[in-house]
Amino acid sequence: MTHIFVNIATTDLERAKAFYTSLGAGINPLFTDENAACIVWDDNVYFMVLTQEYFGTFTDKQLADPRTHAQVLIALSRDSREAVDAIVEAGVANGGTEPTEAKDYGFMYSRDLEDPDGNGIEFVFMEPQAAEQGPDSYLAEQGAGA
Structure with a gap:
């Protein structure tokens, strides 16, 4: 493990x-x-x-200031779009900032959050079917049903 x-x-x-x-x-x-x-x-x-x-x-090495330099963006998955929204909203309410708009790719939804020190965390939800078959196949299938 x-x-x-x-x-x-x-x-x-x-x-x-x-x-x-x-x-x-x-x-x-x-x-x-x-x-x-x-x-x-x-x-x-x-x-x-x-x-x-x-x-x-x-x-x-010299330490980077996460408020002015990006060294890494940590991505953590959530179980739903609503869970992504809830955790980012909690972060903003408790001293974090949301540096960018939410991103909706059809198969994946993500929002970025910076902690009070500027460390970046991305919270994402991916449709389970898209994770299994890949985003292109998933999106093509979704378009075929429209």
């Missing part, structure tokens, strides 16, 4: 913990201290939110 741990930096650990829990994520207290918080999305996906100082101990 593979687990994913995404390390992201924050300038305010308490603010970051409050933000991510407002989105429905949990916190694993066994891996949370004054330097880091383990944000639990599910049994396989975690964000390690690290203070900038602590994050810097893991690399010799």
Whole structure:
């Protein structure tokens, strides 16, 4: 089994913990201290939110400012379009921003959210049939029924 741990930096650990829990994520207290918080999305996906100082101990590279530089965009799936809308709306209500308009590709719906530090998260819903047969086949089938 593979687990994913995404390390992201924050300038305010308490603010970051409050933000991510407002989105429905949990916190694993066994891996949370004054330097880091383990944000639990599910049994396989975690964000390690690290203070900038602590994050810097893991690399010799200069840290990018997520407010001005994009280094990665993390995408997390949701079970429905409504769930995508709900989590982004919760994020905006709790200090995040939505930097772009919602995107509806017919087979996939997505919205972007930036946390208070500027880290980007994309929440997506893909029609299960499109995931199984591919977007082109799905869209062609949808057009054939119109």
